[in-house]
Amino acid sequence: MTSTAHPIVVIGAGPVGLAAAAHLLARGLTPLVLEAAPAVAANMRDWGHVRVFSPWRYNIDKVARTLLERFGWEAPDLEELPTGREIVERYLEPLAALPDLAPRLRFNHRVVAISRQHMDKVKTGGRDASPFVVRVATAEGESEILADAVLDASGTWATPNPLGATGLPAIAEQAHGDRIHYGIPDILGSARGRYAGRRTVVVGSGHSAANALLDLARLAEQEPGTTVVWAVRGTDLRRIFGGGEADALAARGALGMALRNLQASGTLEFVTGFRVAKVVQTGGTVALESGDGRRIEEIDEIIAATGQRPDLAPLREVRLRLDPWLECTEALGPLIDPNLHSCGTVRPHGVRELSHPEPGFYTVGMKSYGRAPTFLMATGYEQVRSIAAFLAGDLEDAYDVQLDLPETGVCSSDFHAEPLPTSPNACCGARVV
Template identity: 80%
Template sequence: MIDTSLPVAVIGAGPVGLAAAAHLLARGLVPLVLEAAPAVAANMRDWGHVRVFSPWRYNIDRAARTLLERSGWIAPDPDEVPTGREIVESYLQPLASLPALSAHLRLGHCVVAVSRQRMDKVKTAGRDSSPFVIRVTTPDGELEFQAAAILDASGTWSTPNPMGANGLPAKGEAAHRDRIQYGIPDVLGSLRGRYAGRRTVVVGSGHSAANALLDLARLAVQEPGTRVVWAVRGTDLRRAFGGGDADALAARGALGTALGNLHASGSLEPVAGFRAAEVSLVNGQLTLGSDDGRRIDAVDEVIVATGQRPDLTPLRELRLKLDPWLECTEALGPLIDPNLHSCGTVRPHGVRELSHPEPGFYTVGIKSYGRAPTFLMATGYEQVRSIAAFLAGDLEAAHDVQLDLPETGVCSSDPGADSVEDATGVCCGGPAPADLNACCAEDARVKMAGRLGCGCGD
């Protein structure tokens, strides 16, 4: 049980952050939700034009639903698949507007640093009982808050991976940032004029890249002169097409099928095995250079859809124990490694797996997965339910972690893929091999002394 004279801080007012607040309220704890943007769900609003894969039944948290239904809110059709904008407008904005929750919400409060009162990272004595100090910037200046515990649900959307295939920005990438967009820009909406009649390179082969490519192809039909180049690090483009009708998440299967059809139609120019290393300006247009010497010339715009990574800078004074390659909580790494797992093959996890050596601090939501892209909102909802129960002293409920996830099968990653973004589907989440443990045994994680097993054959 924590010190109830102080609030529990929640960093980020996205779907998981707001769900955390709802669960804390249900447990009689006082949340303090700190959101950097002037409105809730800022990251989701940025890709609001995109339709998610999971239907409504997996996108609404139970504690949040209880709060909403008390106000007369009627849930959307559980079988419909919403866009990001629909999730914000029909669920998250009504939730944040409830008096029970809005009283604890601070918009325009950007967390820039977290520490312990009168303690730096080195000091141990009395650390457990010292409150957290959270420094934020606001339009009116700098503030500090104290909290008994912290749930960091700030996400990863604002810290995208760079274009460079080695995890570093390509040479010249920063200098030409004005012609580069990251993630899934609204090609058919607010940014239409930026891409109409121009030649755009999309770098990446995951779901974000697929959405961008399909939107650009639609734009090309409507706007003559619009051309699309698809630069992929891997050499087998079929990996990006997914499982089609075999995917239990129909929306995701349809996305892969549509991308496969687009590729077969010849409407885009694919460049396989292209590992971006350099960006330069030649005669007023961009040239992208690969590490093998190949070039893509005469480029007007670039969309980089190579995933995201967590921003750990504000947490530098905290004692975190991170997975060495995913940058998630160490205990969670083997359970979510995208080289082995899909969003539906991750086994249930809660406060145990999300704890750090820093008592009372938890990373939740998609940021808890670090660089792994296999997160579902329903996973985050169960994370914060478990942590809220633990903070309230209900250990039985905290450790009774269960997940109701779709059988996502073919979305799991291929251990033989050239990169996480190129992987689509065998081993742990695809058609089961004869011996799942043998499949896992090939993974480096189970060969490392002291590491947990990958969970495939558990």
């Protein structure tokens, strides 16, 4: 059982961070949630226009629901598919406003570094007994908070992968950043003017790409001169289009089929085996150049749907043991490797797999998966349930990890499905790449 001299700091007030706080409270522990933004679920708000392909029942944490219902909250239809905005407004905002939870939240508190009191990463003696030092930046400047444990649920949405196929930014990518949107722009809403009547290239073969492409196709029907190019690194169309009718989540399967139909219709230009190496200025437009010298010319806008990666900079003084390519915990790597697993075949896991050599420090939620695109929101809820039990000294419950997920092979291809825009955190209520 963790000591109770200091709070347990939870970084990030998204769905998993708030669930962590609810579980800690239910165990009689004291959470303190630090959120960089001025409100809950900042990342989810960024793709609030997108509809997830998992129903509400996969997106609501059980302990959080119990806490809400104590104060008269009524759950939505558990079989409906919510948008990101609906998850925020109908679930996360009411949860954060509860009198049990609201005093535990600190907004506009960005965590910039974590260490141990009176020692750096090198020192071992007495380390376990020393509280964590969590350095935060606010409008008033930097300050430090002591913590008995830290759960990093800050996610990866704010640290997208670059366009470059090598994992590095493409040459001149940063110089042309004003033409690039990373993630899922609201093409039919607030960003309509940016893409209407223009030639847009979507780079990526995942869920974010699917959403952007289908919205751009609709925009092209409504706005003359709107053209769409889709560039992917792969050539295996089965992996690109997903599981279709075989998908256990019907909405995800429908999205893959809608995208297949869109490609077959000739509405967009489809370029396979294209590994972005350079962004090149060509008069009033730009071109993308592949490593083999091929070019996509006369581009006005680029949507980089290339996934995300964890920001490890604030963890430099924390003792981590990471998988060498996924950047998740080392023990979790073989269980979630997207080369081997879909989101429905990932084995349930908890405190054992999420522990680092730094006792009391855990990455949870989207960030726990590092660069893997197979994360499920329901998985994050089970992670924090297990960790909260462990911190409270209930080892039997902590190690009894269970998870009921729809079986599917789709997530191994980074693809979901539905002809409506469908979420970045949509793989069973979690992430899009």
